[in-house]
Amino acid sequence: MKKIILFIGLLLVFIQVVVAQDLSQQIVAGRFNDPSQIKKPYIIYISADGFRNDYAEKYQAKNLLALRAKGVQATAMKPSYPSVTFSNHYTLATGMYPSHHGIVNNSFYDPKRKEMYVKTDRSAVSDSTWYGGVPIWVLAEQQKMLTAAFYWLGSETAVLGVRPTYWYNFNTKIPMDTRIDAVKNWLQLPEEKRPHLINFYFPEVDVAGHHFGSNSKETAAAVKLVDNAVGEMVELTKEVGLDVNFVFVSDHGMTEADNKNTLDLPSLIDTSKFIVPNGDALIQIYAKDKRDIKPLYKKLKAEGKDYDVYLTRNMPKRWHYRAKDNKDGRIGDIILIPRLPKIFNLTGRPTNIGKHGFDNDMPDMQATFYAWGPDFKAGMTINSFENVHVYPLLAKILGLSYGHKIDGDVKVLAPILR
Structure with a gap:
């Protein structure tokens, strides 16, 4: 043990x-x-x-x-x-809900700021302007x-x-x-x-x-x-x-x-036109030009397998993760959700067996x-x-x-x- x-x-x-990080207690003086x-x-x-x-x-x-x-x-x-x-x-x-406080995933993109929030980026995690x-x-x-x-x-x-x-x-x-x-x-x-x-x-x-x-x-x-x-x-x-x-x-x-037979980023997604933060149980796709959303959505719906495809406005109401909930615009324009045991692996590196982030x-x-x-x-x-x-x-x-x-x-x- x-x-x-x-x-x-x-x-x-x-x-x-x-x-390299300060391990000591931080104290706000005078309170x-x-x-x-x-x-x-x-x-x-x-x-x-x-x-x-x-x-x-x-x-x-x-x-x-x-x-x-x-x-x-x-x-x-x-x-x-x-x-x-x-x-x-x-x-x-x-x-x-995440769609209301602004931290909509471990990693996500903010189209208004044109910046990425990534859980491993200390400068983003410690920037108070991300947090509602x-x-x-x-x-x-x-x-x-x-x-x-x-x-x-x-x-x-x-x-x-x-x-x-x-x-x-x-x-x-x-x-x-x-x-x-x-x-x-x-x-x-x-x-x-x-x-x-x-x-x-x-x-x-x-x-x-x-x-x-x-x-x-x-x-x-x-x-x-x-x-x-x-x-x-x-x-x-x-x-x-x-x-x-x-x-x-x-x-x-x-x-x-299934961390051995994972899903790659669909080849239909042109990364020169779309921003795709890393993810495994949830893939968010942000269009640089909103006119590209519907054509990609239709192709993914027609050709995709082992995952479900949503427009933000069509996400299940019970998730409070729809376009109507999208307070800061940080939820992707198109959402891909794998069907377990399948998961996405966008890095190509070995990934863990234990996962969460699902329904x-x-x-x-x-x-x-x-x-x-x-x-x-x-x-x-x-x-x-x-x-x-x-x-x-x-x-x-x-x-x-x-x-x-x-x-x-x-x-x-x-x-x-x-």
């Missing part, structure tokens, strides 16, 4: 985008909790990337199974479409309630000019024990400096699922790693004497694809939602719900008001509160 966990750690280091906020509740908001909704049972995550039994568990949580990491983490932070909505930590800081983040998409940049008071640049070099100690240290700060909301992100399960698949011993080990870390986090709240609310979520699930109604794409703590009812199981509804739940617990438009509705999850 130790060898497997070590291997997962080495994989995380291998995929790390930025090698204090307003006196009106000091007695408000505390929330640790945890995301385990790629933690499919059946993983706790499948791999007997003993701590999570016990903790959710004392609180609330959903049979599943439906990710937003597309069911990818960047889009859904920012949805979980803002309560908005009001992340939950920004909402809190605007109302003089302190927050902290140990990784979460958007927390490394000043969205609306605001970062969490305490935050870290994403990297894979900080050991788990050090990350958990940071949470303990935050909770031991004096009341006026103590964060009421802590965002905490685990990448390990997603990494193992991609490389080895959802049924692998490596994924089982990653689930155990996260489960143990959550158990330690709960214990540390007892040590510091704080009754803390925990909200444990994931961004999407995971499934197995958010698919059982294997379903995410996880558990919650426990003083503000949650005990022993409650609820039906599946869309992940846009987590944001208003967090705001309600923390006593934060908001006037901007979101897609989530506080009424959906209000019944789980005491």
